[in-house]
Amino acid sequence: MAEFAVILFHSTSHAVYAERVLRRAGLAVKMIPTPRHLSSDCGSAVRIAASDQAASLEALGAAGVVFDRVERLG
Amino acid sequence: MIYLDNAATSWPKPDCVPEAMLHFLREVGASPGRSGHRLALEAERVRLDAREAVAALFGAPDPMRVVFTLNATTALNIVARGLLSPGAHVLTTGIEHNAVLRPLRALEQCGVVVDMVPSARDGTVEVAAVEDNVGPRTQLLVVNHASNVCGTVLPIRAIGEVARRHGVAFAVDAAQTGGCWPIDVEADHVDLLVFSGHKGLLGPTGTGGLVLGRGFHAERLPALVHGGTGSRSEDEHQPDFLPDKYEAGTPNIVGLAGLLAAVRYVSARGVEAIRAEEQALTQRLIDGLMGIPGVRVVGTGKAQLQTAVVSFTLDGHSVSQVALALDEQFGVLCRPGLHCAPRAHQTLGTAPQGTLRLSPGPFTTTDEIDRAVEAVRQLAGRRTDG
Numbered sequence: 001m002a003e004f005a006v007i008l009f010h011s012t013s014h015a016v017y018a019e020r021v022l023r024r025a026g027l028a029v030k031m032i033p034t035p036r037h038l039s040s041d042c043g044s045a046v047r048i049a050a051s052d053q054a055a056s057l058e059a060l061g062a063a064g065v066v067f068d069r070v071e072r073l074g
Numbered sequence: 075m076i077y078l079d080n081a082a083t084s085w086p087k088p089d090c091v092p093e094a095m096l097h098f099l100r101e102v103g104a105s106p107g108r109s110g111h112r113l114a115l116e117a118e119r120v121r122l123d124a125r126e127a128v129a130a131l132f133g134a135p136d137p138m139r140v141v142f143t144l145n146a147t148t149a150l151n152i153v154a155r156g157l158l159s160p161g162a163h164v165l166t167t168g169i170e171h172n173a174v175l176r177p178l179r180a181l182e183q184c185g186v187v188v189d190m191v192p193s194a195r196d197g198t199v200e201v202a203a204v205e206d207n208v209g210p211r212t213q214l215l216v217v218n219h220a221s222n223v224c225g226t227v228l229p230i231r232a233i234g235e236v237a238r239r240h241g242v243a244f245a246v247d248a249a250q251t252g253g254c255w256p257i258d259v260e261a262d263h264v265d266l267l268v269f270s271g272h273k274g275l276l277g278p279t280g281t282g283g284l285v286l287g288r289g290f291h292a293e294r295l296p297a298l299v300h301g302g303t304g305s306r307s308e309d310e311h312q313p314d315f316l317p318d319k320y321e322a323g324t325p326n327i328v329g330l331a332g333l334l335a336a337v338r339y340v341s342a343r344g345v346e347a348i349r350a351e352e353q354a355l356t357q358r359l360i361d362g363l364m365g366i367p368g369v370r371v372v373g374t375g376k377a378q379l380q381t382a383v384v385s386f387t388l389d390g391h392s393v394s395q396v397a398l399a400l401d402e403q404f405g406v407l408c409r410p411g412l413h414c415a416p417r418a419h420q421t422l423g424t425a426p427q428g429t430l431r432l433s434p435g436p437f438t439t440t441d442e443i444d445r446a447v448e449a450v451r452q453l454a455g456r457r458t459d460g
Contacts, residue, residue: 010305010306010313010315010318011107011303011304011305011306011313011315011318012106012107012108012110012114012115012118012304012305013106013107013118013121013122013138013305013317013318014138014315015118016115016118016119016122017122017137017138020119020122031110031115033110034110043109043110043304044110044115064136064138065138066138066315
């Protein structure tokens with residue numbers, strides 16, 4: 001089973017901005033409702049492949065996209 | 075019909091604007107930032123598209139620093155009420171719109187000190203005079219980029235340098251210039267750019283906003299309106315991050331869908347290209363009016379120094395009667411009076427009667443300018459007060 005990471009945000013504005021920045025960086029992303037066991041301010045989260053985590057955080061950092069934290073999904 | 079009231083709101087809009095609004099209402103419809111379903115996310119993507127389009131147009135690097143409001147007035151109230159506390163000094167000019175002056179006058183009642191840099195009779199402002207009036211308690215320098223009465227454009231880059239040098243927040247009311255005059259928030263040293271969505275940007279009414287320059291710290295500027303943002307729902311306090319901090323309440327997302335289409339249209343056509351066309355129309359209008367006996371055109375009289383806004387008086391005629399005759403007899407739509415800018419009219423020497431204001435737009439033709447001038451010429455030779 002593929003491993004995923006979930007990026008959590010304070011606001012949907014930031015989540016959708018992250019989705020766009022990651023797509024532009026050529027990364028595969030999916031918007032998902034924030035998993036119930038992960039507390040977050042925002043109802044939407046960005047799911048990425050766990051193997052893309054470093055590249056994703058680098059792309060978000062370069063664009064100045066604010067996020068809350070990253071969690072692994074098993 | 076010849077619509078020459080684009081300084082109030084532009085019309086017609088490009089076809090893509092109503093089409094985008096209709097598409098949004100029919101196919102998307104949801105509120106952005108609230109629920110996480112596909113339509114809510116699509117609405118958020120539309121809003122992000124609009125932020126990115128506005129940011130690119132104004133040279134802002136970060137779309138999250140584009141805040142949408144219902145109009146420029148709301149954005150100016152966020153700026154003035156947020157930055158000025160009792161004892162603070164604010165500097166503005168003698169050709170401002172009431173959207174700037176009324177918030178400042180209200181704050182004056184609470185102990186804010188308001189000063190105006192003198193403007194010349196043609197609406198121009200000397201940069202040295204701005205610097206002379208900056209003091210140790212000056213918190214904010216707020217100027218309109220172009221007068222809504224006479225079109226005179228202020229040198230915001232040079233004024234911004236003064237503000238930067240003295241560590242004063244610099245706010246620009248770009249209601250009359252957004253979309254028809256080049257603006258670069260970083261190069262122009264603008265901390266807070268206030269824009270209208272429905273004038274030169276060609277979007278629908280009910281859209282406007284605020285762009286925060288990269289160097290401006292949002293902690294300095296409290297929110298004006300507090301309420302639901304869809305974010306931090308468990309917290310009874312307003313979020314402190316951009317853009318949510320200043321966007322409480324359900325936004326005019328249908329309007330933003332229209333604004334997005336409009337800004338894309340303006341960007342594709344090119345601000346410089348629109349500017350060049352409007353400059354030619356404006357000079358043609360000024361020259362035509364100045365050739366009519368009894369007409370006095372206010373401002374610099376030079377189209378290269380102003381936006382497409384031409385104000386004039388006609389000796390022996392009341393401006394409201396001329397406006398009515400232009401509408402009823404010639405189909406020329408304009409705006410007479412004080413244009414919500416009594417101070418500007420004092421500066422220009424046209425208070426309290428005001429002026430007739432003709433403001434072409436990106437869809438005005440030279441033929442329409444010539445017909446409008448001919449209409450004024452015919453009215454100048456008659457009585458309009460009966």
